[in-house]
Amino acid sequence: MQQQPKNGRAQAAAFPFCLSALALSLTCTRIFAAEAVSTMETVHVSGERISASVGRNKLNREEIERPQARSLAEVLDALPGVNAGGSQRPGGQTINVWGFESVEHVQVLLDGAPQGFDKYKQGTSFIDPELLGSVEVLKGGHSPFYGNGAFGGVVKAETKTVAELLQPGRSVGGFAKLSYQDNGNQFGQSLAAYAGGAGSKADILAYLTHSRSGNGKKGDGTPTLFSGNELDGGMLKLTWRPAAGHRLRLGWVTQEETRRSPWAARRGDTTAPSAAEIKQYGQDGAWLRQSVWREQEDETASADWSFTSDSPWLDLQLSYAQSRRHQHDIRPANASIYAYSSLFGNESWVTQRDRRVELRNTARVGSDWARQEITVGVSWAKKTLDALFYRLDKVKDPAYNYGYLNPRYQPPGEETVRSAYWIHQWQPFDSLILTPSFRYDQVLIEGRKNLASAYNDPGLGHDYSALAYSGWSPRLAARWNFHPGWTLDAGYARSWRAPGVDEVYDTQIKGSSTTASSRQLRPETLNAIKVGLEFERGSVLMSGDMFSFALGWYRQDVKNDIAQRLGPNRGDAPGAPLPTPIGFYRNMPGYVIEGFELEGRYQSRGWYGGMSISSTKGERRHSLLDPWGKDEPMVNIPPRKAIVNLGYRWQEPGVSLGLQGKFLRKQDQVLLDSPYSYPAQPGYALYALSLGWQPRGSLKGLEARVAVDNLFNRTYTPYLTEGFEGMGRSVRTSLSWRF
Numbered sequence: 001m002q003q004q005p006k007n008g009r010a011q012a013a014a015f016p017f018c019l020s021a022l023a024l025s026l027t028c029t030r031i032f033a034a035e036a037v038s039t040m041e042t043v044h045v046s047g048e049r050i051s052a053s054v055g056r057n058k059l060n061r062e063e064i065e066r067p068q069a070r071s072l073a074e075v076l077d078a079l080p081g082v083n084a085g086g087s088q089r090p091g092g093q094t095i096n097v098w099g100f101e102s103v104e105h106v107q108v109l110l111d112g113a114p115q116g117f118d119k120y121k122q123g124t125s126f127i128d129p130e131l132l133g134s135v136e137v138l139k140g141g142h143s144p145f146y147g148n149g150a151f152g153g154v155v156k157a158e159t160k161t162v163a164e165l166l167q168p169g170r171s172v173g174g175f176a177k178l179s180y181q182d183n184g185n186q187f188g189q190s191l192a193a194y195a196g197g198a199g200s201k202a203d204i205l206a207y208l209t210h211s212r213s214g215n216g217k218k219g220d221g222t223p224t225l226f227s228g229n230e231l232d233g234g235m236l237k238l239t240w241r242p243a244a245g246h247r248l249r250l251g252w253v254t255q256e257e258t259r260r261s262p263w264a265a266r267r268g269d270t271t272a273p274s275a276a277e278i279k280q281y282g283q284d285g286a287w288l289r290q291s292v293w294r295e296q297e298d299e300t301a302s303a304d305w306s307f308t309s310d311s312p313w314l315d316l317q318l319s320y321a322q323s324r325r326h327q328h329d330i331r332p333a334n335a336s337i338y339a340y341s342s343l344f345g346n347e348s349w350v351t352q353r354d355r356r357v358e359l360r361n362t363a364r365v366g367s368d369w370a371r372q373e374i375t376v377g378v379s380w381a382k383k384t385l386d387a388l389f390y391r392l393d394k395v396k397d398p399a400y401n402y403g404y405l406n407p408r409y410q411p412p413g414e415e416t417v418r419s420a421y422w423i424h425q426w427q428p429f430d431s432l433i434l435t436p437s438f439r440y441d442q443v444l445i446e447g448r449k450n451l452a453s454a455y456n457d458p459g460l461g462h463d464y465s466a467l468a469y470s471g472w473s474p475r476l477a478a479r480w481n482f483h484p485g486w487t488l489d490a491g492y493a494r495s496w497r498a499p500g501v502d503e504v505y506d507t508q509i510k511g512s513s514t515t516a517s518s519r520q521l522r523p524e525t526l527n528a529i530k531v532g533l534e535f536e537r538g539s540v541l542m543s544g545d546m547f548s549f550a551l552g553w554y555r556q557d558v559k560n561d562i563a564q565r566l567g568p569n570r571g572d573a574p575g576a577p578l579p580t581p582i583g584f585y586r587n588m589p590g591y592v593i594e595g596f597e598l599e600g601r602y603q604s605r606g607w608y609g610g611m612s613i614s615s616t617k618g619e620r621r622h623s624l625l626d627p628w629g630k631d632e633p634m635v636n637i638p639p640r641k642a643i644v645n646l647g648y649r650w651q652e653p654g655v656s657l658g659l660q661g662k663f664l665r666k667q668d669q670v671l672l673d674s675p676y677s678y679p680a681q682p683g684y685a686l687y688a689l690s691l692g693w694q695p696r697g698s699l700k701g702l703e704a705r706v707a708v709d710n711l712f713n714r715t716y717t718p719y720l721t722e723g724f725e726g727m728g729r730s731v732r733t734s735l736s737w738r739f
Helices: 008-034 061-065 073-077 275-288 399-402 501-505
Strands: 055-059 082-086 093-097 105-109 130-138 155-159 171-181 187-195 204-211 229-240 248-263 293-310 315-330 347-365 371-390 413-429 432-447 469-485 486-497 526-538 546-559 562-564 583-587 590-604 607-620 641-650 655-664 685-692 702-709 730-738
Touching: 008 486, 008 685, 055 371, 061 130, 073 082, 073 093, 093 155, 171 204, 204 315, 293 526, 371 501
Parallel strands: 105 155
Antiparallel strands: 055 130, 082 093, 130 155, 171 187, 171 730, 187 204, 204 229, 229 248, 248 293, 293 315, 315 347, 347 371, 371 413, 413 432, 432 469, 469 486, 486 526, 526 546, 546 590, 562 583, 590 607, 607 641, 641 655, 655 685, 685 702, 702 730
């Protein structure tokens, strides 16, 4: 099957800049080496993180690299309460946390910069795991640092650092890596140079990546069409410590990707063309009509300055982050000029920009029963949405701007959030910590008139003027170490989310039943509670071992949730007709999501192991199709999941072997006879193997890895997909050298 060649701009943009940065890094190594102070050797430990905690998981570089995953969602799928959704196509993944998966409810950050993408039927995770050094998942709406949504949680991804890559005792280094995955024939290369480390005034890191893959295969050997891609990425990071207590960090990350894809990257198998289409356009031409040629650019820049003084009252941090995601789609020349008016036309350009500034200070005062840590902060964030598409069927129609217009279902606009928060941590006893907090958010959204005059008719309720929302989010958290090794963790949060630009300003034209902007929408509200028990102790079964576990229960109660007017009963009262004019979105009664997690970890000498079980249930008050109907199951609820890990490390040869089992129960709590629900799915079990070798002596710095995913080539369909079958067995290998 033919693929459109990658355009010159996509090839030229990332690599020359990154190669220049790499040369700069290599040039600067002499300067930083001269400044380096002789220090004790840094020890890099690649063992498992042993501590388990309630409502929080953090993965280090070793845990990210071990499975050699293709996406961030795949990395996080092994965590309790976190599940990969969407498809396994590049750019088609979503991250589901405690039953929430929309971009409004699960915030993804890279080096502090938002990474969400609001385009319909697209994924929400585009981060290449090759660039990552750590990922932390904060589950539920319990963190006071994040407002206006984040009901499901926050995914905080951080790129690699010089400290993680440097060889022990070195101040200058380099990194090279080759990788191959047999399912899809994916080849990857990485190259990095860095300098600095402990005792240096500055760190500098330049990192390049490139990968290319074809179509993958399912467990039965059939291909997953349009699942290949070509990806160029890179980053440049600088850390400067000009004086004691001061630290300035600058970062820049870029990714450019090209691929042929179904327009809806999250969708399941591509619909086969009809015999008539094959006869008319040929085999390849008929299949290409089902796809778009997609070029995507992702760019993130971040800067933060921190100052820690001798005074306990002053611990300052000022940060700025911005990100841009741009997607350009082109349908093939033989595509219909009439069939894509609601699917971004024959060509489209969608851009989302996010900017965020935050200033916070932490004061640590008092002693004994009056020990307190007080954090206050202010932040400003702005999201800009721009979407343009071209309709060939409207090239002669002035009411549609001669074919170039903004999608009425993804209107352009801006969202500005101004916030302030106060977090008061009080430790009256060594064993007890109480943390009340308050957060205030002010949200301003403003639409922009459509380029097409057909969507700018005040008589139909087309109103793009600004709307403002504001409110408080109180929280209370407590940790009580009631017995050596035992900790009780509890939290309550009340939060809210303002309607988004696309929800308020979605409009239609005359002849539709819902033509107006949805200016009547009220904010969603969340009442959340979690209770958990943690245990951690050494020498439990034998001297020197370590064991920890965490058991947690949570309940998330959402009211006034924002949803589309669907089903036969679309009015504002039982049996009432639609008022005129009326918008496409309305507030629903709400839903409740609750569940539990159990996670345990054990480590003894060379052995390590872990087990987790997570279960989530969700019920909607009344019905998605009828606000006055019978209660029904929530759609985005993953099935019960258990993960088992077992491994051993041979220290002298530097060899490690790991096995993983992933067991998912069937999901039969689904909506019946509804086009807005995932179909019921049977349960399944998947197994994976990982093998690593880090030799010592003259080969120190070399690392070889082999990972086998879906070891027994199981055919399965994950529930949180639109009928997308999972990938078959995949053997992933890599060889890297740190020098």
